[in-house]
Amino acid sequence: MLRTLDARHDRFGLSAPFRIARGVKTAADVVTVTVRQGDLTGRGEGVPYPRYGETIADALAQIAAATHAIEAGAGRDDLGALLTAGAARNAVDCALWDLEARLAGTTVAALAGVAAPAPIASAITIAIDTPEAMAAAAARVAHVPLLKVKVDRAGAADQIAAVRAAAPHPRLIVDPNESWTIAELERWHDLLVEHRVDLLEQPLPAGEDAALAGFASRVPLCADESLHTRADLAGLADRYQYVNIKLDKTGGLTEALALADAARARGFGLMVGCMVCSSLGIAPAMLLAGDAAFVDLDGPLWLSADRPGGVIDRDGVLDPPQPGFWGAAA
Incomplete structure (x- = not known):
């Protein structure tokens, strides 16, 4: 045909x-x-x-x-x-x-042999701004289960402290997006513990991962930019405890499913993430979310208008798209 x-x-x-x-x-x-x-x-x-x-x-x-x-x-x-x-x-x-x-x-879901997507706690992201503005943003969502705070090199300590003070209860992911050095990670390590950070995502540039070998972090470290496909896993074992699977890095759901299996077999915990995208980019990723310790699929929540029938956020819990939106007939 x-x-x-x-x-x-x-x-x-x-x-x-x-x-x-x-x-x-x-x-x-x-x-x-x-x-x-x-x-x-x-x-x-x-x-x-x-x-x-x-x-x-x-x-x-x-x-x-x-x-x-x-x-x-x-x-x-x-x-x-x-x-x-x-x-x-x-x-x-x-x-x-x-x-x-x-x-x-x-x-x-049936074709892939995984559970159908279900409502799941997904991080609400606090983007970089002044500590005061980030605190105000965090206060508005202080009741959600999981926050992710974006930080940079210059203001990381104040940014983390401001968000945690405004939102004392949610689990917290901190994401420097490769902007730190190993010296800064060592200097801010106690601060991360003090503010009960649950996961630190890709603190160093991907090309500088070797500096993490043997680093005894008291906060679990998650590879993001350092992980694209299964071929990258072997070089991460002594540096990270978690890996962030994004379909735009793996090249689709097919490789993402295989990567998730391979990562679990090597003892890594799973995070499922996304780019800023519409719900059409999130629907396939939700098939991986049920087995992940951390889910960060709030990309569509940043849009002024999503595709009709997409995901819905309910106080930090993400509902799957409407039936027929993707992955099955209506």
């Missing part, structure tokens, strides 16, 4: 600037892929990330180069030879999962 693929650039404005250590976003630029076969359609979304050398134009060019093979019948297992791990492959992979489930009259 004839199959067609369409890829386009979509832009979603943000309701507030999203500031992290390496810059600020005011919009989410995504690649949306639609694969049609007969009367059925599968959709997927990827977020090209400049940190990894990705752009919208490059992602669309990658997909265009693979379109003939995909329209001729190439499936998810063929994508590794057609596309590199990253946002472009993520969008195509998830679109094919969606289409496959609809063609089979089942769900992606």
Whole structure:
């Protein structure tokens, strides 16, 4: 049966600037892929990330180069030879999962052999600002189960202290986005313990991970930028206790599921994260969330307007998209 693929650039404005250590976003630029076969359609979304050398134009060019093979019948297992791990492959992979489930009259969860998505506690992110503004933002969500605070090098100590004072009860993830040095990690280690930080995410640049070997951290460390696919796991064992799986890094749900299994087998705890994206990027990631100790899928909550039928936040608990949105017929 004839199959067609369409890829386009979509832009979603943000309701507030999203500031992290390496810059600020005011919009989410995504690649949306639609694969049609007969009367059925599968959709997927990827977020090209400049940190990894990705752009919208490059992602669309990658997909265009693979379109003939995909329209001729190439499936998810063929994508590794057609596309590199990253946002472009993520969008195509998830679109094919969606289409496959609809063609089979089942769900992606059933095809993958995992539990159906369910409401789950997901981090509410406090973006970088003045300590006073971050405290005010934290106070508004002090009742949620889990907060994630973005920090930089210059103001990290004051930022963490301000958020914890305003929100004393939630579990807390601190994310410097590669902006610290090993000396700063050592200097701020007692502060992290004092403020009951539950997880420290990628404090050092990915290329400087070797400095963590043998570091006896009293706060669990999580690899983010240092982990993309299963090939990266071997170099992380003596440096991190957790790994953050993002579909835009793995190149889709197919590799993400395999990575989760491999990480657990090596003794890593799991975090599931996302870029700033729409609910179309979150729906596949929710299939991994049930087995993760930390879930950070609040990307759509930053949008001025999400795709209709997407996820809903209820006081820090994320409800899955409406039936039929992705991964199953309505």
